[in-house]
Structure formats: C-alpha cells, structure tokens
Amino acid sequence: MLLLLETATDICSIGISREDELLSLVEIDERADHAARINELILQACREAVCTLKDIQAVALSKGPGSYTSLRVGTATAKGICYALNLPLIAVDTLTTLIQASMQEGATDVLYCPMIDARRMEVYTAWYDTQLNLLKPPHPLIIEADTFAEQLAADTRIILSGNGAPKCRSILPTDIEISPVVCSAAHLVSEAHRAFREQRFEDIAYFEPLYLKPPNITKPRQRL
16 A cells, blocks of 8 residues: 655645555645645545555655655655655656656657646656657756747647646647646556555655756845
8 A cells, every 4th residue: 555645736635545546535736735734635545545654555756846845845744754654765757647647548649748837938847759758858948939849840749738738828839739637646656556566665865856946045135
C-alpha cells in the first residue's frame, strides 16, 4: 500500500493505492493551504481507504518541476513520514505523469507537451513523442506565437496538458490541442507501483525536488 503525494502546483492531492488500484483520493485547489492542510488531507485519505499510516509500505512523491514552495511542502512531509515510519521514498516525475494521463491510444506522430504554470507566459515543460521518448528534457520555456512553428509546419499533432496549458491558448495557433489533464495523485499510481516493485528508492537524506528555477523572492522597496 502506497501513500501518494502531489503538491507541485496549486492542487494539493493525496492518494492511497494498492497493487495499481487507487483506494482513495483527496484534493484541494488552494496553494496557500498546502502546508496548513496536507497532514489533515493525508489522514482523510487514510480514513477513506480504511487504513492507517502503519499500513503504508512506501511514500511516493511527485518530484516536480513546479512551484518552489509547494514542492518543498510535499518533500518535507514525505521525508518526515519516511523517517518516522522507516519507509522508502519514491520520486515520480511530474511531467511524465501528465503525459501518461493525457496520451491517446493509437495516436501517431504526436508531440506531447506537459506544462506546469510558472510566471507570466512561462511554463515548465518537456517534450515527448508517442513512445514516451524524451525529445527535450524539463526546462523553463516562455511561450510565444511561434514556439511550435517547426512542428506545425511538419504536420505534427501537438497536445498540451497541465495547468500551464490553458494560458497558452490566447497566443498559440488554434490547431494545437489542450488536454484537460492536470496534476493529481491519481496519476502517480502506475509509475509509483512500478518503482516500488523494482525497488527504485531515493536517498531520503539527500533527495531534492526538481525546481528548475530558484524561488521568486521580492525585496521590499523600503525598510521598515
């Protein structure tokens, strides 16, 4: 039985799964409340799955990229539980989970672009083909009208997903598709259990999420 934590974006999503089956899922869409409510949501997910933390065999965490603060909340919580209960930690790539949730069976010549919202017209993204081959590794990208011009000229079908995709609609060509898929602990189930079976665990002491960029810290204009 695995505890699944997804905190890369505004959504704080907690799940419990067993043998590739999702037993419970609890979600809120309020970034400011991640730190205040994540423990409460974990206990609620356990109640709905009719289990306790003592039944958990490993903690699976969405490792980013994403919001610096939200990722730190999820990471600190996951590490705390792993240390307290002597459990292994599994890290799952956030962008890969979006791809797997938005892939269309039988589709060919498709460019999948999961997108995590960053500042203004910037997103965190990676590009994949239909076989989940990584074409461009995770990177920050400022979306412009011609961002996908080369792919569109080659008649490549483009599918965007994640919470960074909707804001691109206003400047990208209309033939680029936007999937409604956003981050959820439900999308971690398959990869988390695969990693558990293969015993692909993180070093809890040294694990850090994939931030891609430092936090956006603004300095006050005047001293108090």
